[in-house]
Amino acid sequence: MPFARLPGLPLAALMLFAAWSADLAFASSEPTPFSARYHLEVSGWPDVTIEHRLAQEGHYWLSEMQASIAMASGDERSRFMVDDTGVQSLHYSSGYSLLGIGDRYSLASETLREIPDRQTALFVLSQRAHDDQCAATCRLTYQDHRGDRERLQFRVLPRQRLSVPAGDFEALTIEATNPDEPDRRLMLRFHPELPGLLLAADYHRDGERRSRLTLTSLEHTSP
Numbered sequence: 001m002p003f004a005r006l007p008g009l010p011l012a013a014l015m016l017f018a019a020w021s022a023d024l025a026f027a028s029s030e031p032t033p034f035s036a037r038y039h040l041e042v043s044g045w046p047d048v049t050i051e052h053r054l055a056q057e058g059h060y061w062l063s064e065m066q067a068s069i070a071m072a073s074g075d076e077r078s079r080f081m082v083d084d085t086g087v088q089s090l091h092y093s094s095g096y097s098l099l100g101i102g103d104r105y106s107l108a109s110e111t112l113r114e115i116p117d118r119q120t121a122l123f124v125l126s127q128r129a130h131d132d133q134c135a136a137t138c139r140l141t142y143q144d145h146r147g148d149r150e151r152l153q154f155r156v157l158p159r160q161r162l163s164v165p166a167g168d169f170e171a172l173t174i175e176a177t178n179p180d181e182p183d184r185r186l187m188l189r190f191h192p193e194l195p196g197l198l199l200a201a202d203y204h205r206d207g208e209r210r211s212r213l214t215l216t217s218l219e220h221t222s223p
Helices: 118-128
Strands: 034-042 048-057 060-068 072-083 086-098 101-107 138-143 149-164 167-178 181-190 198-205 208-220
Antiparallel strands (some): 034 048, 034 208, 072 086, 167 181
16 A cells, blocks of 8 residues: 555555454456545545456456655555465565665565455455455465564444535445554455455544545446
């Protein structure tokens, strides 16, 4: 996710909280290519436009996000495979630049064999939103941009009608927290037919909303 390493910008707790659990059944929703744009408001930072794309490359899928503001830019992409056995991460890369100083990261397939990267995990978590098995709390694990393991607990909430600049949808809603940071809470609202696509996301800390993301435009083929 863009800006994950920029100081003061809590995106590592926003879109990057997406996660995976190999022992849970996968939803039946199939991947569909799309190109989307989000508007992100973060307390203490300029508003950000994020580009998000899911594309098919032969037998594989590519999930890619990128964004920039005057002082910073970032990008993140993941290649994964979807078949009858589930979703398998194949390669991950990301990078950021702040005032001309930055770094790049990558995870190879050997590292991703057991636990996926967070871009692939975002796709899988949206599939899990279709399943009612997590009305009670489920626990998941994923790898951050450095390959460190992160934990997530989440539950699927009842569907809600949601109006965003890109249109009106019946949102699939997940409430997520980090067991090690219970004062932080993330509400993820996914598109009902396009796995991996967010309609909105709100990040709360110490009882206050610190970040809000909304879908502003969308292009896709029919699922």
